[in-house]
Amino acid sequence: MHTVVRVAGPDLILRPSPVAMVWYEPGRPHEALAAPGVHLSAGEALVEVELATVCGSDVHTVRGDRPAPAPLVLGHEQVGRVVAVGEGAVRADGSLLELGDRVVWSVAVSCGECDRCRRGLSQKCRSLAKYGHERVHRGWELSGGFATHVQLKAGTAVVRVSEELPALVAAPSSCATATAVAALDAAAAHVPLAGAPLLVTGGGMIGLSVAAIAREAGAEVVVSDPDASRRVLARRFGVRAVDPAATPGDGEHLDTVLADLAANGRPELLVAIEASGAAPAVRTAIAALGVGGVAVLVGSVSPGTEVRLDPETVVRRLVTVTGVHNYTPGQLVRAVAFLERSWRSTPLDELVGTTHSLDEIDLALAEAATGEHVRVGVAPGRRPHH
Template sequence: MHTVVRVAGPDLILRPSPVAMVWNEPGRPHDALAAPGVRLSPGEALVEVELATICGSDVNTVRGTQPAATPLVLGHEQVGRVVAVGERAVRSDGSPLELGDRVVWSVTVSCGECDRCRRGLTQKCRSLAKYGHERVHRGWELSGSFATHVQVRSGTAIVRVSEQLPALVAAPASCATATAVAALDAASTRVGLDGAGVLVTGAGMIGLSATALAIEAGATVIVSEPDPARRAFAARLGAIAVDPGARGSSPERLDTAIDALAARGIPEVLISIEASGAASAAQTAVRTLGVGGIAVLLGSVTPGPEVPVDPETIVRRLITVTGVHNYTADQLVRAVAFLERSWRGLPLDELIGATHALADLDAALAEAATGRHVRVGVAPGRRPHP
């Protein structure tokens, strides 16, 4: 536990000092940065991290395949406890944030006033800041969750979670689960989920979260995923699992699964969620749709090859193709609500294959990069020494 000593006004001194792990460049180990003093502005809070999980974008950054401003404190999927509160700090529902609240928070910090925020696109705010993506600078050293604490800024959606919700389930809400909610919201603008045939390409954390959410909403879901262990997990959730590399008479072929939908009275796939980022999967997501269907692309967050599309097929089939990136405050609220009501019946905690101490962050990232686990956890545990 850390003791918070308020020095004067918004200035805080913590004992022992909070520590953040700073990434500088590919191939270089993280450096530990001590931040003994924190100044909380109105609307801000200091949260002690209980558990963070490693997102694919963290792995892409340390590999050098995703551009990033450095030095940088990575991490944006987490759960923690409020240990200090600035004036007028509130939860996403407008109620006062309180000391001791166990919370998750949005990856984005938005102004709420610009033209994009007024249009409901708070995740694309004109003055956007993102946890785990910003260059470390004086006054916001604790800006990512690969740290003992995070300084949560005004304009962040903060959602309280119950004490019963396992940290392994709660942490991914801040990215994967909320983004899956956003993807299904986008799909629902054209097609109702109840009774629909849905294709999900990619059984990572977002794809599996979208699968569980769609099944709960009454959809029949096909999950296309090359990894057999992830296909098996999708099947445990109630999906029809297929292998995009299956050939010949394999029962795991996509067209076989689509025939199975027809046998259930679902004549065609009308929603596809592309969560892998693979160009071939994006093609499949569009090609598989029936008339009036919608393809939601959300996996392509790093540069990749262009995807050929025949405009005539889009026109004649009345296809909609849309993109989703991050989410709104309401979608994070609904992501948490889904996890709160479903975690006892869904083995979502099993998707976190290992948890490392914060001091072992480089080993944790190396393990996450192997792809053996859907997620890898990072807990402050034994603190690194700067």
């Protein structure tokens, strides 16, 4: 536990000092940065991190697959407890944030006033800042989840979570679960989910979260993933699973499963959520749709292979193709609500396969890069292995 000592007004000193793990460039180990003093402005708060999880975008950054400002404190999926509150700090529902609140928070910090915020696109705010994505600078050293503490800025959507919700389930809500809600909202704007055949390409954290939420909404869900263990996980969520490498006629081939759905009164695939970022999966998601279907692209967040598109087939099938990146505060609220009511009945806690100490952040990232686990955890209070 850390002791918070208020020096003067909003100036805090913590003992022991908070530590953030700083990334500089691909191939270079993280370095610890101590931040003994924190200045909390109006609307801000300081949270002690209970658990963070490694998102795929963290892996892409450390591998050099995508540009990122450095030095950088990575991490944007986490759960923690409020240990200091600035004047006027509020939760996403407008109520006052309180000491001791166990919380998750949005990846985006938004102004709430620009044209994009007013249009409901706060995740693309004109003055956007993002946890785990900003260059470390004086005054905001604690800017990412791979740290003992995170300084929450005014304009962050903060959502309280119950003491019963496992940290392994709560932490990914700040990215994967809320993004899954956003993806399904984008689909539901065109096709009612209840009873609709729905394909998810990619059985990672977002894909499996989409599957779980869509199943609760009444969709007929099919998850496509080349990894047999991911297909096993998908089935444990109560949905069908297919192998994109299966041959026609095989029971795990998409056409076979779609034919079975058609035989049971579901004649066309109407929703496809692409959560892998793989070009073949993007092509499958668009090509498999029936008349009036919608493809929501979520996984393509790093530069990759371009996908050829036949516009005639899109036009003739009345297909909608849309993209989703991050989410709104309300979608984070709904993501937490889903987790609170469903974690006991679904294997959500098993998606974080292993957890490392903060000192082992490079090991955690390397393990996450193997794809063996859907998520890898980082717990600041955990002792490192020796």
